[in-house]
Amino acid sequence: MDIAAIKEQLPIREVLQHYNLYPDKQNRLRCPFHDDSTPSLQVYYKTQTAYCFSSNCATHGKSMDVIDFIMYLEKCSKHEAIEKAKTLIGGDNQLQRLTRQAVLTKMFSYFKNAVYNSKPAQEYLQARCIDYRQTEVGYNAGQFHHGTRKDEALIKSCIEHGLLNDVGNKSRTGDTAYNVFGKWCIVFALKDSSNHVSGLYFRSTLNNQDQRHFYLKDRSGLYPKYPATDTKKLILTESIIDAATLLQIPAIASQYSVLALYGTNGFTQEHQAAIQSLTQLEEIIFWLNADQPGAEATSKHAIALQSLYTKARISCVKMPQGEDINSMAQAHDNMDVFIDLLEQRTADFSFSIEKENNNAGEQQEKAKLFIERGAPKQPTKTPPPITTGELDSTNPYKLRYERDTVNYYIQGGLPKTTDNMKIMLVIEDKASTQKARNRIDLYEDKQVEKLCKEAGEKLSLPAATLQADLYRLTDLLEQLIEKQLQQARPPEQALPVLTAKEREALQQFASKPKLIKRLNELLGKAGIVGEERNRIFLLIIAISHKTADTLHALIQG
Known part of the structure; x- marks a missing residue:
């Protein structure tokens, strides 16, 4: 068997596994050819080669195929490495079933x-x-x-x-x-x-x-992995794709550990054992779907965990009704919405045991979950009714626009600015309560026309009416975004006004000799050390903006 045949039949992955070497998700591993504190060996599966980027490695500058890898690791000759590679192809190592x-x-x-x-x-x-x-x-x-x-x-x-x-x-x-x-x-x-x-x-x-x-059968393991032992805040999601969505947000991935349940009933013994090993855990955050099964699972699992971890705080994230984490991501270009939802999570859960009648009229003890918001609960005020044709922004993550025969809902909130109007839109026929859900940019007329035609056919509504409603809704949403931007704009700071005493002191300072020298000394005392000549030049140039002939400077470096 020649070298080309060996390379074709022996993947580098099998060589690595033979030596119990497993690259990380970036296909990197700690180089086995030198002391390596951080992964410096990169594996390239497309070319079936490996390369160490550390200058401390004897293989540095050499792209290693499977034979070279064996030769350096075994510290043997090229011929011996070829013979070793042959034994890995079709030998006892391969004929045995893999674990x-x-x-x-x-x-x-x-x-x-x-x-x-x-x-x-x-x-x-x-x-x-x-x-x-x-x-x-x-x-x-x-x-x-x-x-x-x-x-x-x-x-x-x-x-x-x-x-x-x-x-x-x-x-x-x-x-x-x-x-x-x-x-x-x-x-x-x-x-x-x-x-x-x-x-x-x-x-x-x-x-x-x-x-x-x-x-896969005989399911075991957790996604994305077992939480780190020093985890202090743990987020539990309902599905794996929800966990993967959150892990793409650096602000969340860097501060929280994320663990996926296997559905609402998928809190397994393995999950529980993994959480029990977290000795520094301070908070468990439930982030399940905003539907009835999700709410029931949150209550059920929160009660169980609170009894096991009395020192850990239990909290939950509330989302717009009917939404999950991944659907929210599809509806938003800006992932800041997840940070906002996380910061608004409901904390400080407490539990009590109440007696309730079941369907047969018997008394049984049932754990009931109460949510405390810290301050005493105030009586809920009923919001004023929304007039038809107005935009209801009471819930910022589920806006409502009502017309005579149709309700429009914007799920998940609005864009931050008016440069686009990408939203998750729900159109509901009042008579049949049938709904059409679409992600759309209201600034794209062709998208609006197509949506109105398809939704009109589905809901048996006039497309022209839907189109007119959406144009009006777009105007209302623009006004709401502009209002929010205006409220978020910081107030302009008033320019400081010198007192008469301060003006007099300033005039005295300016009238004394060697003004430039004294200004330069003050710049040094203020912390601008060194560059004595350049610093005074730049100060004078900056001050000149109040004069008729403004000075300019080109700074290089």
Whole structure:
């Protein structure tokens, strides 16, 4: 077997796994060829090479293929490295079925690389506001066991761990035709306490309303990983895609740990054990969907956690009705809305036991969750009724515009400025309560015309009426944004006025000899040290803006 054949049949990923080396999500790892405190070895799966960027490394400046990598790691000759590589191809190491961790790590690396070559995956992730360059996510096109990628040992391991299913079908060539688990799905990795891949979560990119979510059998692990031991504030989301959305916001990812539940009923023993290990935990924040199941799950899990963590504060984030984190991200270009919602979270939960009658008339104890806002609760004032044709901005995250036959809702709030009018718009027919939901930029006339036509057909409403309403709504939204900008504008600061005593002291200072020298000394005392000549020049130039002939300076450096 020549060197070219070895390189073709032995991926660098298998060499790394053989030596128990696992790159991070940026495909970097601590270089095994020198003392490395931070990852300096970059792995390139496209070229099947590795490169160390540290000048302290003996391999610095050399791009290593699989043979070079073995040679440097084993500290052997080129010939010995070639022989070692041959044993890794088809030898005992490959014929044995891979462990679950090894096969899932191998497959997830393959899935991650597939995203860069799949336009459907990229389009789906873009529509869900997930940046595949920033987020550790893959795509399963169902082709990993075909052609030159066919590996009998890997196929057996995939069957064992549920990624492939042999149902007895044959292909046209007579080979076994396997059913692929999670085909045409984006893939997220679940991590164990050692931060190794221990499970996979699949989310369909097709419009399949019946089964859109899949977990690999024998599910284990957490997303995105086990929280760091020094975590003080932990956010719990309802789904993995919600957690991935929050992790893309630096202000949240840097200050909070994020952990995804597996649905409203997906708070597992593994979640509980991971939270119990957080000795410095100060607050648990529930950020579940704004619907009835989400509210019930928040109450249920908050009660359970409060009994286990009496010292930790339990809080929850409230969102517009019917929204989840990812849908909010799709409706907003500015992610500051999530920071605003997080800062407005409801804290200081307390619990009590009440007696309530059940349907049979029997008394039973039921835990009831109360939300305390710190100050004594004031009687709720009923807002004045909104006149038809006016904009109701009582709830900034669910604006309402009412007409005779139609209600319009703007979910999730407004843009910060009037340079665009991208909103999540809900059109509701009052008679049938049927709704049409769309994300639209009201400044785009073609979008408005198309939306009115489609919504009119769906709701049996005149398109011309809808179009006129939306033009009026656009004007009202512009006025509201301008009003908010005006209120947020800081007041202009009045110029300081010198007193008579201060004016007299200033005149005396200016009338004394060697004014320039004394000004220069004061600049030094004020903290502008050095550059004695330049500092006085710049001061005089700055003062000249009040004169008829203003001086100018060009500063280089």
